[in-house]
Amino acid sequence: MKWNDLNDESCPMARAMGVVGDRWTLLILRDAMSGIRRFDQFQENLGITRHVLAERLKKLEALGLMRREPYQDRPVRYDYRLTRAGKEFAPVMLAMTDWAARNLPHDDPAPFRFVARDTGTEIEPALTDRLTGQELTYRSVRMVPANKVR
Amino acid sequence: MKWNDLNDESCPMARAMGVVGDRWTLLILRDAMSGIRRFDQFQENLGITRHVLAERLKKLEALGLMRREPYQDRPVRYDYRLTRAGKEFAPVMLAMTDWAARNLPHDDPAPFRFVARDTGTEIEPALTDRLTGQELTYRSVRMVPANKVR
DNA sequence: TTGACATGGTTCCAAAATAGAACTTATAGT
DNA sequence: ACTATAAGTTCTATTTTGGAACCATGTCAA
Numbered sequence: 001m002k003w004n005d006l007n008d009e010s011c012p013m014a015r016a017m018g019v020v021g022d023r024w025t026l027l028i029l030r031d032a033m034s035g036i037r038r039f040d041q042f043q044e045n046l047g048i049t050r051h052v053l054a055e056r057l058k059k060l061e062a063l064g065l066m067r068r069e070p071y072q073d074r075p076v077r078y079d080y081r082l083t084r085a086g087k088e089f090a091p092v093m094l095a096m097t098d099w100a101a102r103n104l105p106h107d108d109p110a111p112f113r114f115v116a117r118d119t120g121t122e123i124e125p126a127l128t129d130r131l132t133g134q135e136l137t138y139r140s141v142r143m144v145p146a147n148k149v150r
Numbered sequence: 151m152k153w154n155d156l157n158d159e160s161c162p163m164a165r166a167m168g169v170v171g172d173r174w175t176l177l178i179l180r181d182a183m184s185g186i187r188r189f190d191q192f193q194e195n196l197g198i199t200r201h202v203l204a205e206r207l208k209k210l211e212a213l214g215l216m217r218r219e220p221y222q223d224r225p226v227r228y229d230y231r232l233t234r235a236g237k238e239f240a241p242v243m244l245a246m247t248d249w250a251a252r253n254l255p256h257d258d259p260a261p262f263r264f265v266a267r268d269t270g271t272e273i274e275p276a277l278t279d280r281l282t283g284q285e286l287t288y289r290s291v292r293m294v295p296a297n298k299v300r
Numbered sequence: 301t302t303g304a305c306a307t308g309g310t311t312c313c314a315a316a317a318t319a320g321a322a323c324t325t326a327t328a329g330t
Numbered sequence: 331a332c333t334a335t336a337a338g339t340t341c342t343a344t345t346t347t348g349g350a351a352c353c354a355t356g357t358c359a360a
Contacts, residue, residue, distance in 0.1 A: 001197050003173065003316085003347095010258040012250035013243065017176040019254070020246075023153065023318070026167040034293045039337050047151050049319055054338060063254065075326040077336065085253040087288035091277035093163065094286055095245045096170075100162035103235040104169070104213065108160040109296055116279065117292050124280040127241035129266065129273050133283075136244055136275055138237035142267050143184045146259055153318095153345085173347075189308050199348055204309060225356040227307065 007063075019063060024048050024056055026093075029082075032066065033090060034112065037079040065089065091125075098125045157213075169213060174198050174206050176243075179232075182216065183240060184262065187229040215239065241275075248275045 001009075006018030020026045027046055036042055043053050057080050060066040065086035068078045094114060101110060114123045127136045134140060151159075156168030170176045177196055186192055193203050207230050210216040215236035218228045244264060251260060264273045277286045284290065 007254065008256070010256055011180075011261050012247045012254065012256075013176060013180045015254040015256065016246045016250040017170075017173070019250075020167075020170060021173055021176055023167070023171055026163060026171055030161075030163045033288070040335090043337095049321090050338070051320085051340085052318060055318095065253075074328080075336080077326095079337095082288075088253060089249055090288040090291065091286055092242070092245045092249050094291065095242045095277055096166045097162045099239055099242050100166040100169075103215075103238060104157065104162065104165040106158070106160055106162075106165065111161050111296050112293050113296055114291050115294055116282070116284070117290050119282075121281075123286060123291060125277050125286055126280040127245055127275050128278050130276040131271075131274055132266070132269075134266070136241055136273060138183070138232075138240035140267050141240065141244065141264050141273060143262050144265055146261050146263055190306090193308095199350090200309070201311085201349085202347060205347095225307080225354085227355095229308095 019065070022056075024052060025060065026096075028053075028056055028060065029065070029086070029089060030093065032080065032082050032086065033093060037071075037081055039079070042080075060086070094123070094125050095127060169215070172206075174202060175210065178203075178206055178210065179215070179236070179239060179243065182230065182232050182236065183243065187221075187231055189229070192230075210236070244273070244275050245277060 003018075006014055006021075009015055009018075020029075024046065028042060028048075031042055031045055036045060039050075039053065039057070042048070042057075043050055046053070048056075057066065057068070060080075061068055063085075064083055066080045067083050068080055070076050071079045097110075097114070114125075115121060116123055128134060129136055151164075153168075156164055156171075159165055159168075170179075174196065178192060178198075181192055181195055186195060189200075189203065189207070192198070192207075193200055196203070198206075207216065207218070210230075211218055213235075214233055216230045217233050218230055220226050221229045247260075247264070264275075265271060266273055278284060279286055
C-alpha cells in the first residue's frame, strides 16, 4: 500500500491514518484548536521545520480540515483556520487526549485542560451511543465485517 | 523535538502522537481489535513489511498497548494481544472512524461496522460529558492553559 | 534421516520522508 | 536605501520505510 493512496481506501481507519498517521499533523490540529492561525506561530510553537509545516498545511487544506485565508492585503498574507470538518475532529482529540493522560502517564501535569464553555468546569469525556445513551467500550461494542451485517 | 522523546512530553496529545503518529500503528490496532493476534496475519492483512511490523509491535509492547504471549510450545510461538490500555483505546478508534466516515467520504462502504454487543444494533457514537451528559463539541468545549484553570 | 512446511522473526540495500539551515518575495516604515 | 515582517521555498544530511531474501526452531511425512 502506498502512502498517498490512503485517501482512497474504503476503510475509514485507513483514511484517518492518512490524516494523523504522520509526524506533526496531530499537533498542528491541537494548536489550531487552541486558536493558533499563523504560519510562524505554528512553526515557533511546535519546533517543526518550515518545510514540513508548509507541506502539512497543504495536506490539511487538501483534506478539507483547514482553509487558507488572507488576513491582510499589501502584502497579502495568509493564515490557516479550521473548517467545519476540522472542528468536528475536536471530539476525537478530546477522546485521544483523555486516553493518553490516563494510559501514558507523565510526571508533569498537562499544559492545558478542556473545560465546558458555559460552566467553566472541567470535562470528563465518555463516548456514548447517541440512541441508547450507553457508554461505548471495547467490551460493549463489536466490530463486524460489513457484509455480515445484513 | 526528537521523535523518540515524545513519550516524555508533558502534553498528552504529543504522547498520543508518539503512538499513532506513524505509518501502520493505527491499522495494527484496528486489526487487533478485530481479533487478529498473529504476526503473519497482521502482515498479510495489512501488506506491511515484516521489518516494520516487528518494530511496531515492539513499540506497542513498550508503550503498554499490546503484550507478546506464547500460544504454543515446541516450537514456542508468540502472538500479540491488546492489554487493558490497548482495549481502552477502542473509544478513540470509534470516534475517529465515525469522524473519518463522515468527513473523508468514499464511494465504497466501510468494510466493517460497529454494533452493540448485546442488541446487535449499529452504534451512533457521541462524545459526552460524564457529569452533565452534554455532548462535547468544538463549540461547547474550551481549551485553556493549565495554569489559568485555578 | 531427509526434505518440505510452518511461523515469528532478522538482515541488507534502495527509496522516501523529515530535520536543519539558508534563501526568496512582497511590502511597510524610517 | 536600509531594516523589519511574515509566509513560504530550496538545498543537503539524516532517519524512516519499502522490498526482498534469509534465519531459527521445530513438526510431519516419506
